Amino acid sequence: MASSIDCPRRPPHRAPRRAGRWAGRWAGAAARARGRVVPAAVVLVVLAALSACGAGGTARDVPAAGTSDAARTAPGTADPVPGTADAAPGTTGTAQGRAGAVPPARLPARIPGLGARTLAWIPADARQVVVVTGRDRDANHSEAVLYQHTGSGWRGGPAWPARNALKGWTEDHWAGDLRSPVGVFTLTDAGGLLPDPGTRLPYDRSDGFAVGGTGFEGEPLEGSFDYVIAIDYNREPGASPLDLTRPLGAGRGGGIWLHVDHQGPTQGCVSLEEPHMRELLRTLDPDRHPVIVMGDAASLRQ
Numbered sequence: 001m002a003s004s005i006d007c008p009r010r011p012p013h014r015a016p017r018r019a020g021r022w023a024g025r026w027a028g029a030a031a032r033a034r035g036r037v038v039p040a041a042v043v044l045v046v047l048a049a050l051s052a053c054g055a056g057g058t059a060r061d062v063p064a065a066g067t068s069d070a071a072r073t074a075p076g077t078a079d080p081v082p083g084t085a086d087a088a089p090g091t092t093g094t095a096q097g098r099a100g101a102v103p104p105a106r107l108p109a110r111i112p113g114l115g116a117r118t119l120a121w122i123p124a125d126a127r128q129v130v131v132v133t134g135r136d137r138d139a140n141h142s143e144a145v146l147y148q149h150t151g152s153g154w155r156g157g158p159a160w161p162a163r164n165a166l167k168g169w170t171e172d173h174w175a176g177d178l179r180s181p182v183g184v185f186t187l188t189d190a191g192g193l194l195p196d197p198g199t200r201l202p203y204d205r206s207d208g209f210a211v212g213g214t215g216f217e218g219e220p221l222e223g224s225f226d227y228v229i230a231i232d233y234n235r236e237p238g239a240s241p242l243d244l245t246r247p248l249g250a251g252r253g254g255g256i257w258l259h260v261d262h263q264g265p266t267q268g269c270v271s272l273e274e275p276h277m278r279e280l281l282r283t284l285d286p287d288r289h290p291v292i293v294m295g296d297a298a299s300l301r302q
Helices: 116-120 274-283
Strands: 031-033 036-038 128-134 141-149 154-156 160-163 183-192 203-205 228-231 257-260 270-272 291-296
Touching: 141 270, 141 274, 228 274, 257 274, 270 274
Parallel strands: 128 291, 183 203, 257 270
Antiparallel strands: 031 036, 128 141, 141 154, 141 160, 160 270, 183 228, 183 291, 228 257
């Protein structure tokens, strides 16, 4: 979320669920919570500190206390890519990600920049993949590309500038470490302070997304949560991004979102410019099982 805030503390709010949406989707390594496998890794004015995305200023960038990043997707149920026995760090719901033979159009059968281990975490039914690649392990600048499967290969969209946590990336995320979790996570729920821009994801329009204060570099955080997409790291899929349920416990963070860039690093979230957030919201389709693959370039190449 916004780089230095925690989502407002408010009663759990459930976004509309889609029937059969999660059946058979969750499998993973590193930890289990409530019978499900889970992954390895505004301001107080609104009642909480958004612990996942904020800056070191007066506010914090994620939902409520002890919630600073959001639930991650882990290795799924499909056969892994050969030679990839490793489980995704603290993820929930990823699997392999084979795309088939190279078609006449010469589209890549696999998403560029992703190694066998990372590909093995992508669910086999995912047909939309947002790849966020950090410059290096300790960098807070990154790049995001939306890949969509055409039936004959993966087609990538334009590269968008993005930001991540102040101290970079980690495969073992904990609340307050100021690093974004590395892994593959499903994208199931959205919301924001502004009205639904036309997304097919469940959308929670709420004043609970209001935020103020300043980020790590003194930048204003207002408007950071005008649009958000919950990243399923340590959260309950099918609920509003503001929901405070943390299956792995508050210590593992929560409230990790994609949200509007405030021109500074986050506490754990990934931020994009507002036009790109709107475009992403309008493009993501739950029937295509969208996921986000995020981490530093070296980790993603594994």
